[in-house]
Amino acid sequence: MNDLIREIENADSIAITGHINPDGDCIGSTLGMYNYITSNYPDKRVQVYLQEFPDVFMFLNGASTVKHEADDETYDLFMSLDCGDMDRFTPFVRYYETAKRTLCIDHHVSNKGFGDVCYVESDACSAAEAIFKLLDEKKINQQCAECLYTGIVHDTGVFKHSNTTRESMTIAGILIEKGARPSFVIDETFYKKTxxxxxxxxxxxxxxxxxxxxxxxxxxxxxxxxxxxxxxxxxxxxxxxxxxxxxxxxxxxxxxxxxxxxxxxxxxxxxxxxxxxxxxxxxxxxxxxxxxxxxxxxxxxxxxxxxxxxxxxxx
CATH class of the missing domain: 3.10.310.30 (Diaminopimelate Epimerase; Chain A, domain 1)
Known part of the structure; x- marks a missing residue:
């Protein structure tokens, strides 16, 4: 059992956030984590906080439950995903300050580390890839897989950017096997425009x-x-x-x-x-x-x- 799973199992309530102006990796990573926790630990109270994001991501399971404004809730565990430093989640920093435990998962080379538990994998193509490596692969369902696949697709520019590696392609393949829909995700979030x-x-x-x-x-x-x-x-x-x-x-x-x-x-x-x-x-x-x-x-x-x-x- 790694520290991420231990922190999840020890918390009754969990707040998840990502960086300001959330992009595909941020949205996919936070909702991927949300789906993993809610499907495997249904008794836990889990809430994602993000600034408003484009409607093209609303097909991701859990997107409609995301809160865009801070409230007065407090949580046992606060998760920062895809944030290079604490300034990147300032709208929701109160949850970091009031949580019993704090955790960071990121892939930005500029991240110097923060939180009680911090994973920074700068070689990962995306935060979604870094998260995938920490989860129990057997417990990733279709909804979680599609969210993480979306994150990988967006930070690699549909596998065109130089951060695309053999490992990121392998992980994407596993997520497809678990039900992620590549053509649908790419068309809906990359190519279709109003x-x-x-x-x-x-x-x-x-x-x-x-x-x-x-x-x-x-x-x-x-x-x-x-x-x-x-x-x-x-x-x-x-x-x-x-x-x-x-x-x-x-x-x-x-x-x-x-x-x-x-x-x-x-x-x-x-x-x-x-x-x-x-x-x-x-x-x-x-x-x-x-x-x-x-x-x-x-x-x-x-x-x-x-x-x-x-x-x-x-x-």
Whole structure:
């Protein structure tokens, strides 16, 4: 019995959360853990807390039970999944502070470790993969398998990113054998887009700019742009990945206005640049090839600063 299973068995109530602006791995990991616990330990009280996420993930079992706002509940065990540090779950930090026991499972290289029990497997392609390795494979049901498969699919970019390994493919195969539906998951959460999402993507690509002789590709969306299309931050999925695919691009970064003078920045690299270093230097985090941060100030100055950081590594 590993420490994760021991902590689950010793707790009567469990809170699970992931990082702010939850992505496919965060959503799949938290709901995968939720389904594992509720199916194998039905007497335990389990609640997932996440910020709002796109409706395309609502087919995952348990998604409709997720709470998007903190409440006054307290829990025996608090689980942080797919969070590089405690700042990544600030909306729900009260559960960490009031829980009897705390646990972290993550795969971010920037994670320095926190919680009473902490698993950080930076070689894992996703938090979902790291979680799979800690669970009893025989006790993973179809609902849990589909959630974890979703997490792996999203953090590997449908098995295209450099973090895709033989082991991650093997685990994905096991999850398919347990009932995960690959075509359905990929189509529903990756390729299908609403009219609003397609319009926003088209506008973002129409206004993209390049620097460093085409090695850096960038675009920006303002509050006015979102208002123009009746869109929200949840309609931005896939924009930075499309920028990265532009011929000649080494690094792509996408910015959108998150507040009056605050901007969310997503960075993706192809071969040369470590974007985690750049994100960490601005209070963010992530992986070598995929990272993000928030910055405040004049957007033109922010763009110039990020471009300069990238150019230092390009040489």
């Amino acid at each position: 009219l609003t999402q397609n319009k926003l993507l088209g506008y973002a690509l129409l206004n993209m700019k390049q620097f460093a002789d085409g090695k850096i590709t960038h675009t920006l969306l303002t509050k006015e742009d979102f208002d123009r299309f009746g869109a929200s931050k949840m309609d931005t999925d896939g924009i930075v990945d499309q920028l990265r695919l532009t011929s000649g691009t080494e690094v792509a970064f996408f910015m959108y206005q998150a507040g009056e003078d605050n901007y969310k920045i997503s960075l993706r690299a192809n071969d040369i640049v470590n974007v985690s270093e750049i994100a960490c230097s601005h209070g963010g985090g992530g992986h070598v090839k995929a990272a993000g941060c928030n910055m405040s100030g004049d957007p033109e100055k922010i763009v110039a600063e990020i471009v300069a950081d990238i150019e230092k590594q390009l040489g």
